[in-house]
Amino acid sequence: MDNDVLIKCSCYALLDEVSLSERHPPPAVGVLGAARYVVAKYLERRGKVMDRDSAIRRFEIFLASAVELEPTPDELELASRIEEAAVRAGVELDSGESQLCAIAVLRGPMILLTGDKRAIAGAEKVQGTVNELSALQGKIVCLEQAIAGVSERIGVEEVRARICAEPNADKALSICFQCSSTSPRTDSFTEGLLSYVQDLRIKASTLLYAENQL
Template sequence: MALLVDNDALLKLARYDLLDKVLEQFSFDYGDVRVLAAAKYVLLPARDRLRHCKDEACADRLERFLSLVGKLDATTADRGIVDALAAVPNIDPGEALMLAAGATDPDCYIITGDKRALAAVGESELLFAVRVALRGRILSLELLFSFLIEGDFANVQNRIRLQPSVDKTLANIFGVSTPSSLQSVRDGLDSYIAHLRAQTGVLLHPPPASS
């Protein structure tokens, strides 16, 4: 199996220092992961390496991770699916390639922070076949964190609360001034996930057993 990770998710997980935790959670190795070929140049621009990462520790983590994982080969995605996705508003070329690669290969999963693109796939009448092909293999960030908190809640919560500017939704769920309880975090994540499921139909991965 393969794991495709988009740029938004890569950056946020690097800032939280949770990239390796994600691989451990789902039993993936570095060699199983694919990212967009331009990820390094977009997320670690040569002229300002800290523009997105904000600090050297994050930049180093992300650079190391990108050096160990594979690049998404455009030739592995069905060109017709890429074009169909790219023609739909709110789906950028990188996301179109990643989603098309996932739709082409039934043995891969996708982690994405682009909820607008997911909603576009879920709502477009032209993308019915793509939705069917991707059924149950997409993890939004909120859904991803619903898995990460099971068994390692305190550690994950601490990392979110140390970096409240990374994702305001996650920061509010996990607690800004005071830490939220595990059940409160579950409820908060489930609320956002339910809203996204309503928009995306069959796309999202099933919830963890506790949800």
């Protein structure tokens, strides 16, 4: 799980719900060791978070049960090659996402959940250069797929209430759940999520998780 998902789901009070997919029950959720500091600092000082104290508390509770992942030298070497290939290809794939990709490749089987759709598209583009990335085909999940799965399990209205309590955390999700509307169309929430998933699937046809929801 990348830092973007950790930040947004801490705000939404959906960390546990996103982690407990019926299709892929845990043994554990892994996060980069640096997330302890990066995510906490963001929640404390950055973004337009409505209830910082609650978001920080949720993250700290979640972190106590998560596995902190520290990349090995081999994983750092692979991550470096992924980053270099991304730079050459002119796509966005930062060090954190590259490290998560490398860890998922070399320690698999893992599903990688990320909120960075540009990184997913970038990984798709460079897998021809970094052949190891083919091990992640069908194993990268975007945030919208995870939220769609949670909506099915606990109900779209409950998910909407949590997302709209922090409408600035993710613009796309606020649009999907019509947070600015006083008379939202409940039946269109999932349609909005799936439109983002389908658009991303065009850009990441092999790496993106095959189902529209996790």
